[in-house]
Amino acid sequence: MDIPGDLSIPEDLAVGERIKVLRESRGMSRTVLAGLCGRGSDWLKKIESGQRDLDSHTLLMRLAAALQLSDLSLITGGAPEIAQPVPLGRLTHPGMPAIWSAVMNRVIAPQQQPVSVVALQARIDQAWQLWHTSGHQRTEVSALLPSLIREADGAARALEGEDRRAAHVALSDVYRLTGQATAYVAPAELAWVVADRALSAAQMADHPAAIAAAAWNMGNILRETAYPEEALRVVTEAADLIRPHLSTAPDDWRGIYGALQLHAAVTSARDGRDGDAWRYWDAGDQVAKSLPISYVHPSTVFGRANVDFHQVSVEVDLKHSRQALNVADDLDPDVMPSLERRARLWVEVARGHMQRGDRTAALHVMQKAREISIETLAYTPSARTVASDLWRQAPRSMRAETAQLAEAVGVSTAG
Structure with a gap:
C-alpha cells in the first residue's frame, strides 16, 4: 500500500515530518506506530519534531512496514521516479x-x-x-x-x-x-x-572475561534493535565486573574490557552524545596503549588498529565527516587482520563522503570494501544504505557503476 491518492508530501519535508504526515494519513497515534516499532511514543515524538535523527536502517524498515509502504523513499525523500522497495521480510x-x-x-x-x-x-x-x-x-x-x-x-x-x-x-x-x-x-x-x-x-x-564478552554481544543486539540505553547499561555493567581483575589479568581480559569501551563509544555517538562518546573512546585508547602494539583480541579484534577504526566510526556517527576523513587518511587498513572489520572501515569512510556529498569518493571506497568482503556489504545495513543512496543520487555518468554495486549487495534497482 502506498500513500492515499489525495495526499501530497512536499519535497522539502524532513524525514521526521514525512513520518508524521504519513502516520496521520493512516489515522495512527504516535503510541500505536511507536509500539509497532518496539519503541515508546516519546521516541517517535522526537523523531517527528527533528530533535532526534533516525539513522537506524532497521527502524526505517520497521516504520515503512508499519505504515504499509512499499517504497522507502516516501520516508527518506529523493527523486520520485527512483523507488526504494521495502522488502517483505528480513x-x-x-x-x-x-x-x-x-x-x-x-x-x-x-x-x-x-x-x-x-x-x-x-x-x-x-x-x-x-x-x-x-x-x-x-x-x-x-x-x-x-x-x-x-x-x-x-x-x-x-x-x-x-x-x-x-x-x-x-x-x-x-x-x-x-x-x-x-x-x-x-x-x-x-x-x-x-x-x-x-x-x-x-x-x-x-568466568568474568566470558561474561564480559557475552555482554558485548548482547550490547550489539540491543543497539541494533534500537535500545541504546539498555545496550549502554549492559556493556558498562560488564566493564565494572571485569575492571577489578585488570591489574593481574591476561591480555585477552584487558582486550574485552577495551572492546566494551569502544562499544559504549559508538552507542553514545549514535545517540548524539559527543562527550560520552569520546570519554569511552579515550578509555579504550588507554587500554590499547597498555597492550603490546601487535595485540589483537581473537573475537572482537580489539587492538590498536580497531581503536583507530572506531575513531572514524565515532566521528561519522557524530556527523563530523571532515574529522572522520582526516583520521581515515592517516590509517593503514591492512594492519587490521580482520577482513570483515577492514571492509566495515571502508563503509564508514563511504558514509563520511556521503555526508559531504562526495558520491564519487564514496563509490570508490565502497568498491574497495566490496573487493575485501562482499558478504560484509551484503549483510550490513549501513553498507546497503550507502549502496542504495549512491544509486538513487548518482549522476548519469555514475549510474551504471552504482547500479552494479547496488545489485551486488542485494539492493533492488527495479522501478
Missing part, C-alpha cells in the same frame, strides 16, 4: 535453517560419547579466525555452526567440575559467534535466544 541466508534447527531443537538427554573440551574450544577458535579472515565469512562459518552448537551444548551438560566450566565458556563462545554470523538475517526470536544463551553460559562458568 535478509535471508541459506545457512539459517540449519542454524535455527541447532539452536531451537535442543537435545534434552546428556551426551554419551566422550568429549574433549580442549579440542572443542580449538575448533571454535578456528571458526572465529575464519570469521575474520574469509571474505565470505557468513557462508563459511554458518556451515560450521550447527555441529559446533550441538557439541558445545552437549559438552556443557555431560562434563563435570572444571571441564564443565570450560565447556560453558566454549558454549558461550559458539553462541557469540552465532550472533555475529546471523546478525541482520536471524529472526528476532533467534537473535535474542542466542544472545541470552551466550550470557547464561558464561555466567554458569563464573
Whole structure:
C-alpha cells in the first residue's frame, strides 16, 4: 500500500515530518506506530519534531512496514521516479535453517560419547579466525555452526567440575559467534535466544572475561534493535565486573574490557552524545596503549588498529565527516587482520563522503570494501544504505557503476 491518492508530501519535508504526515494519513497515534516499532511514543515524538535523527536502517524498515509502504523513499525523500522497495521480510541466508534447527531443537538427554573440551574450544577458535579472515565469512562459518552448537551444548551438560566450566565458556563462545554470523538475517526470536544463551553460559562458568564478552554481544543486539540505553547499561555493567581483575589479568581480559569501551563509544555517538562518546573512546585508547602494539583480541579484534577504526566510526556517527576523513587518511587498513572489520572501515569512510556529498569518493571506497568482503556489504545495513543512496543520487555518468554495486549487495534497482 502506498500513500492515499489525495495526499501530497512536499519535497522539502524532513524525514521526521514525512513520518508524521504519513502516520496521520493512516489515522495512527504516535503510541500505536511507536509500539509497532518496539519503541515508546516519546521516541517517535522526537523523531517527528527533528530533535532526534533516525539513522537506524532497521527502524526505517520497521516504520515503512508499519505504515504499509512499499517504497522507502516516501520516508527518506529523493527523486520520485527512483523507488526504494521495502522488502517483505528480513535478509535471508541459506545457512539459517540449519542454524535455527541447532539452536531451537535442543537435545534434552546428556551426551554419551566422550568429549574433549580442549579440542572443542580449538575448533571454535578456528571458526572465529575464519570469521575474520574469509571474505565470505557468513557462508563459511554458518556451515560450521550447527555441529559446533550441538557439541558445545552437549559438552556443557555431560562434563563435570572444571571441564564443565570450560565447556560453558566454549558454549558461550559458539553462541557469540552465532550472533555475529546471523546478525541482520536471524529472526528476532533467534537473535535474542542466542544472545541470552551466550550470557547464561558464561555466567554458569563464573568466568568474568566470558561474561564480559557475552555482554558485548548482547550490547550489539540491543543497539541494533534500537535500545541504546539498555545496550549502554549492559556493556558498562560488564566493564565494572571485569575492571577489578585488570591489574593481574591476561591480555585477552584487558582486550574485552577495551572492546566494551569502544562499544559504549559508538552507542553514545549514535545517540548524539559527543562527550560520552569520546570519554569511552579515550578509555579504550588507554587500554590499547597498555597492550603490546601487535595485540589483537581473537573475537572482537580489539587492538590498536580497531581503536583507530572506531575513531572514524565515532566521528561519522557524530556527523563530523571532515574529522572522520582526516583520521581515515592517516590509517593503514591492512594492519587490521580482520577482513570483515577492514571492509566495515571502508563503509564508514563511504558514509563520511556521503555526508559531504562526495558520491564519487564514496563509490570508490565502497568498491574497495566490496573487493575485501562482499558478504560484509551484503549483510550490513549501513553498507546497503550507502549502496542504495549512491544509486538513487548518482549522476548519469555514475549510474551504471552504482547500479552494479547496488545489485551486488542485494539492493533492488527495479522501478
